[in-house]
Amino acid sequence: MAPSRTGQGREDFCTDPSLWYIFYMLNDLMLHGSIGPIDFFVFVAGPKTSNLYFYQEEESWIRFFSKGNELSLFQDSLSYTGTGGSFCEYMFGVEKPFKDLIKKEVLNRLIMFGAFLDTDENLIFSNNTAGSESFHRLFLLGHAVKNYSFFVSSDTKSEPQKRQKQILRTVGKLLKRTDLLAQDKDAELLDSFVADLNEPNSTIFIFKLVHRGNREFSRLFKSSYARERRVNDEDETRLRDIALRHDIDVYQQERMKIDILYRHQDNKSVVDEYRDILLDLARKERIDPSELARLHRLRTLSIRNNIPVILFDTLDDFLLKDKHVETNEEAAYLKETRAILENLFFKDSSLKRHIIAEDIVKLIKAKHRASSRNDMGFEKILLDTGRACDEYARENNDFSIFEKFSAIITYFDRYDNVRGFLSRLAFMDTMEVTEDVLRSLIGNKKEFDALEADIFGEIFTKDLLTNKYMNAFGKKKIKMISDGIEKVIRGDESLKDVVSAL
Structure with missing residues (x-):
């Protein structure tokens, strides 16, 4: 399909004819088209964009170029060279560099052309910035629905690796942390890129590649799940038809499903709390019973709130590899007591409210069982919890957690x-x-x-x-x-x- 070219001025409007020429001058351009299984959007910003010639189109490919930079789209792949890179949202469940994993503000994956991570996850730059990728691999290793590439065209005379480092220093934080990708705010993304790069004489090209089949599958699953917290039989049939029509393999389908399940507002806070606990544990050699109790408690909440257990299993697979879990002979009712009381220490305040009447009953019955058996383990858990509440209150000058614990103690x-x-x-x-x-x-x-x-x-x-x-x-x-x-x-x-x- 032939690309369409659109000039985009700012949203200002003026009726004064003497100022019309200001808005007639184009600030940026957008090009839209389709090739193979993807739709592409090209956003260009820089000086003299109205007179810029930057693409060449043939029947089976389209090439974008400017001052030694190039990105070509074919029926089933792309190739690139120049000063730039690619970026996309991290999907839930994909393996990340540990440095990205421990930073909540990092939302996106960024790859600079010609750069790679060594065995210690240090970023190494090279002068070889050329490469290629099949669309299948791009949407399998990156985001399943949309991926971005970019290059910066300028008259800067320096070897590629130095220029790449310079670009990374100026726009890297933006591209790693912005939520504009998730919101599909492409014009704002281009504006932010231009502002952070701060090179008035450079021309920025941002390419957005959208997989049509994966987008259709993702949209249907998301809308179906949002209605009932499950996918009904009719929509399951439609999803199978979409997957068959667009040749979407089972692994890719599961990636999209898990990501959508995670991002649902009722699931995300519980799963994020679980992830944060696992991240703390990832720095330790052993997992003690109290930490394990918090994880079990969140899994209990997930069952109560109909949150798919696969979200927790996925995190366990990534973050609990080769971890030794300390075990003891603690009775099941004491483990349940510990798990319920650990609810008080969740970081997300909304989760602290999940100690409900059913949980209080379990605690009372646990106390009764401990009293009948003359088991001091229950009282020890209460003492440990009280001490932890006291420490939290003093360190954070927040006594709300102590008040919640006191309300529970009243029943005892x-x-x-x-x-x-x-x-x-x-x-x-x-x-x-x-x-x-x-x-x-x-x-x-x-x-x-x-x-x-x-x-x-x-x-x-x-x-x-x-x-x-x-x-x-x-x-x-x-x-x-x-x-x-x-x-x-x-x-x-x-x-x-x-x-x-x-």
């Missing part, structure tokens, strides 16, 4: 009060019951049962009634007080009636 205090009172009532013949004590017991029952129906009866009265060391008189008192508080709650009896009966 209620548990201790109820268990202590009922145990004394059951085993001590002279234990006195007052209306105030009974009123407190009823208040605690309401708080517990608000979390889960009849949890009070399950962990307190039922447990005592099946205690083999309790005599018949003790069991009778527990049964009477259990029935009595139910009658008070229903309004069938008063506190005084129950106290008198006891």
